[in-house]
Amino acid sequence: MTTPEAEGLRIERTDAVLRITIDRQHVRNAVTDPGMGLMADTVLEAARDGKTRAIVLTGAGPNFCAGIDLPSVNALSTSRPRTGHVQRSLAAYAHRLVRAIWECQLPVVAAVRGHAIGVGANLALVSDFVVASRTARFTAAFVRRGLTPDSGGSFLLPRLVGVARAKEMLLLGEPVTAEQASEWGLITRVVDDDDLEDAAEEVIGRLAKAATVAVGLTKALVHRSLDASLPEALEDEAFVEELAVRSGDFKEGLAAFVEKREPQYRGT
Numbered sequence: 001m002t003t004p005e006a007e008g009l010r011i012e013r014t015d016a017v018l019r020i021t022i023d024r025q026h027v028r029n030a031v032t033d034p035g036m037g038l039m040a041d042t043v044l045e046a047a048r049d050g051k052t053r054a055i056v057l058t059g060a061g062p063n064f065c066a067g068i069d070l071p072s073v074n075a076l077s078t079s080r081p082r083t084g085h086v087q088r089s090l091a092a093y094a095h096r097l098v099r100a101i102w103e104c105q106l107p108v109v110a111a112v113r114g115h116a117i118g119v120g121a122n123l124a125l126v127s128d129f130v131v132a133s134r135t136a137r138f139t140a141a142f143v144r145r146g147l148t149p150d151s152g153g154s155f156l157l158p159r160l161v162g163v164a165r166a167k168e169m170l171l172l173g174e175p176v177t178a179e180q181a182s183e184w185g186l187i188t189r190v191v192d193d194d195d196l197e198d199a200a201e202e203v204i205g206r207l208a209k210a211a212t213v214a215v216g217l218t219k220a221l222v223h224r225s226l227d228a229s230l231p232e233a234l235e236d237e238a239f240v241e242e243l244a245v246r247s248g249d250f251k252e253g254l255a256a257f258v259e260k261r262e263p264q265y266r267g268t
Contacts, residue, residue, distance in 0.1 A: 209265060211250070213249055213250075214249060214250070
């Protein structure tokens with residue numbers, strides 16, 4: 001069984017925050033299948049441990065993630081794999097990780113500098129908040145390499161920037177700068193490179209102190225609404241509100257409102 005260290009991952013827990021850092025700087029933080037599997041397992045465990053309240057995803061050094069480390073993937077096989085190998089591998093690794101981030105009821109913040117390419121771009125864009133350095137470049141490079149989009153690119157991009165710009169990114173594969181990504185609504189915030197860590201920490205600090213149950217349920221509502229009718233969305237809101245008012249954080253929020261003080265949420 002592989003380990004985070006073997007796959008170039010740093011996994012740290014500070015108070016209620018889980019931090020996942022991709023540290024494979026010799027390949028611009030390109031990831032392996034086992035590494036993505038470990039990240040998926042880590043996110044899923046955080047989503048159910050009852051202690052974690054926010055997740056940070058970032059890359060060590062000057063780049064976020066340059067996609068899948070294709071040379072290392074190809075080196076693992078000495079013979080032609082059975083038909084369907086690509087489909088099975090995507091489902092087990094990259095796609096499982098994207099779904100884990102999308103579906104977990106915890107806020108995920110991506111702190112991005114430098115290159116975010118292919119699955120690297122999609123790992124950032126599937127996160128709930130993307131704080132980017134001005135050095136960041138988001139590239140859907142699939143078609144330029146003779147591939148088709150994976151890891152959620154064909155789902156995320158039309159919903160984030162519309163069909164025309166999604167086609168521009170996917171069919172041409174040109175890098176999108178941080179400033180351009182911000183103008184398009186692709187990311188949350190652009191900051192100077194020296195300010196990236198502080199800006200990301202400011203967001204994660206607020207989320208880690210927020211009403212965790214309400215935050216998670218609201219994230220789920222927004223995602224469900226993307227494919228729902230108005231009646232379906234209203235019904236979802238009613239059921240989710242029923243859950244939220246049973247949380248300890250709701251009781252604390254109500255008490256703080258009555259007592260005219262700041263709430264002290266515990267994520268319960």
